[in-house]
Amino acid sequence: MRLLPRLLCALCLALLCGLAPAATATPTATVEKLHATLLSLMKEADSLRYQGRFERVAPVLDQTFNFETIGRVVTGRYWKGLAADKRSSFLDTFRKLSAATYAENFDGYGGEAFKTLGEEIKKGAALVRTQIVKSDGKTVSLNYVLNQSGADWRVVNVIAEGVSDLSLKRSEYGAVISREGIDSLIAKLNAKIASYAAANP
């Protein structure tokens, strides 16, 4: 029976953490906070509807994602040349798009569960490995890269089944910026957001 000592140990740690001022959330805690919200979107999808899901997930994304870093990486070499107002306009649109994408896709519950597999921290970056376990037992690999922003660990990349969201967006956004410019990119992202909202009256 080694369970009891472990539980006690965990309890002590929890108490210590509770006492410490401005406790630093672990990378896993950040990811699990996001997952808990996503699960609630799925379970309450019908009563919340699209708008309700958007409003619930948007503030959580602001607390769990590092949009500054994400914005800089997805615009790649073009970031440097962007004026401050373009940067903030892009970031604002990107934030909304992220929330809209979650609201659009997490639109029902079929018995899925999120499972955290482990966490690695290396030179200020963390990798949290997780899985979505479907009701039939099949799993989808979902890994998160986080960096430390102040006291918090914030998500900077999501990798689903080996496909990096950041890298995908970076390639696409770079292609649009180089061809048509940042204003066109922002307009296209806004059109996406509008199309999600229009598809979910």
Next chain:
Amino acid sequence: MRGCASQPGNSTMPNAKITRGLLALGCAALVSGCASTSASKNDPSDPWEGPNRAFYNFNDAIDRNFFTPVAKGYVKVTPQPVRAGVTKFSDNVAYINVIANDLLQGKLSDFASDTGRFVVNSTLGIGGLFDPATGMGMPAHDEDLGQTFGVWGAGEGRYMVLPMVGPSSIRDAPGIATSLALNPLAYLNPVVTIPLGFVTAVNARANLLEATNIRDQAALDPYTFVREAYRQQREFKIFDGNPPADDMDDYIDSADAENTADDAAVLKVY
């Protein structure tokens, strides 16, 4: 919930790869996307972007006008268990290719387990329509010649979109021929092979409907989206779903440096 469940080239469905080799039609699906983008300045990582985009648009037109409607109709008229059976059948009939590549990659325990899997599913599983082997501790693996070359250390080579086939690369394209050569269906009478190949191709396309929905919904430039997703998923498969995490240093460096140049590879952090 359909957010992260699937990507183009769904890794849980080795049948897509298989059918590509068999009929070369099913995976027209993989390359589809709207023809909204004009030819652009070449991405240095994709020197054949011009012809690739042309083939992409060609495949997409065929997919949208033929395969997508046929696959949707097929899903409507066919009960789920039947579609699952067709998927298992086409996976199984293409499994000799997996077994051969286990051997080429020196994965001897996978080789033994996959050989057992093929024998069990072909017999107890009634020609592969059912999959008793997974429950007996012989899970499905996903190997092909392109992955073998990757394991041997070959880089991707140039990205290619093949007409009627879809995304590929210098490293991956030869595997299309070997997967065809190792598929017993290819050696049957054409009277059997052609209709059977057609059904499995439509079935494979149906399995990708969710993935292509996500692409249509999420992609700004579907060609680039499919290319990047293809590259990353191939990498993921080469490492059997466990790519090394050493890239994290690179990620930090490049993110901090602001000027990140053309180092998309460093963003692939697992």
